Amino acid sequence: MYKIEIEHLTKYFGDKLVLDDVSLNVVEHEVVCLIGASGSGKSTLLRCINDLISFDEGSIKLDGVSIYDKAFKTNELYKRIGIVFQSYNLFSHMTVLDNITLAPRHVHKISRAESEAYACELLSLFELEGFAKSYPEQLSGGQQQRVAIIRAMVNRPDVLLLDEITAALDPELIGGVLAVIKDLRKQGMTMVIVTHEMGFARDVADRVCFLDNGQILEEAPPKTLFSNPENPRTKQFLQRIIEAGRL
Numbered sequence: 001m002y003k004i005e006i007e008h009l010t011k012y013f014g015d016k017l018v019l020d021d022v023s024l025n026v027v028e029h030e031v032v033c034l035i036g037a038s039g040s041g042k043s044t045l046l047r048c049i050n051d052l053i054s055f056d057e058g059s060i061k062l063d064g065v066s067i068y069d070k071a072f073k074t075n076e077l078y079k080r081i082g083i084v085f086q087s088y089n090l091f092s093h094m095t096v097l098d099n100i101t102l103a104p105r106h107v108h109k110i111s112r113a114e115s116e117a118y119a120c121e122l123l124s125l126f127e128l129e130g131f132a133k134s135y136p137e138q139l140s141g142g143q144q145q146r147v148a149i150i151r152a153m154v155n156r157p158d159v160l161l162l163d164e165i166t167a168a169l170d171p172e173l174i175g176g177v178l179a180v181i182k183d184l185r186k187q188g189m190t191m192v193i194v195t196h197e198m199g200f201a202r203d204v205a206d207r208v209c210f211l212d213n214g215q216i217l218e219e220a221p222p223k224t225l226f227s228n229p230e231n232p233r234t235k236q237f238l239q240r241i242i243e244a245g246r247l
Helices: 042-049 076-080 096-106 112-125 141-153 171-186 198-204 222-227 232-243
Strands: 004-013 016-026 031-035 057-062 081-084 159-163 190-194 207-212 215-220
Touching: 004 042, 016 042, 016 057, 016 215, 031 042, 031 198, 042 081, 042 159, 042 190, 076 081, 081 141, 096 112, 096 141, 112 141, 141 159, 141 171, 171 190, 171 198, 198 222, 207 222, 207 232, 215 222, 215 232
Parallel strands: 031 190, 031 207, 081 159, 159 190
Antiparallel strands: 004 016, 004 057, 207 215
């Protein structure tokens, strides 16, 4: 059984076709990177997976069960499929610890003691143990992004979705965040990652999918896709990336 099973997904924004008959299966512990030009449908696909936006046709299943099934009670899907965006979306008036434990305590009704204990464990794992009582403005962009990842991880999700999490960071801060994702991969976390960091996709992904105009035109292990792409549009995209010095 697949961890995530997407079949014939179609999504319109008004009259604009954003996802065009997309099918994608992800097995447990697999890391899949979605690449492609801006506007190709990558982020929309990610948001459909955990029902942040609805789709018009097709189906998405988690462990063989439709994400619209009554088996997923209120907020259960958001607990099992975590998502992190390029904007950290931390609450500025709350400490790091309170940001991380907000959902476990108030949405999932986990005790403060249990929530904070696991949050502190994750902060230590991500080398942020000294910042529990700090406020977001006291952290660098890279540190804030790591807090956002911890906030998604504290719910113990089955799947983690990452949407351009390094896009808003200064170049010198990107390495620390990418190192965290590599550690999560070693721990066996199932991840679907939207990224423009081709070197990162090459290093961390089990499979890379190239999207263009709302379709997956090509998918393959990173070594194959980056060194010997078959689709002409994939070749064109990667050639431009190489010319820009990003691969």
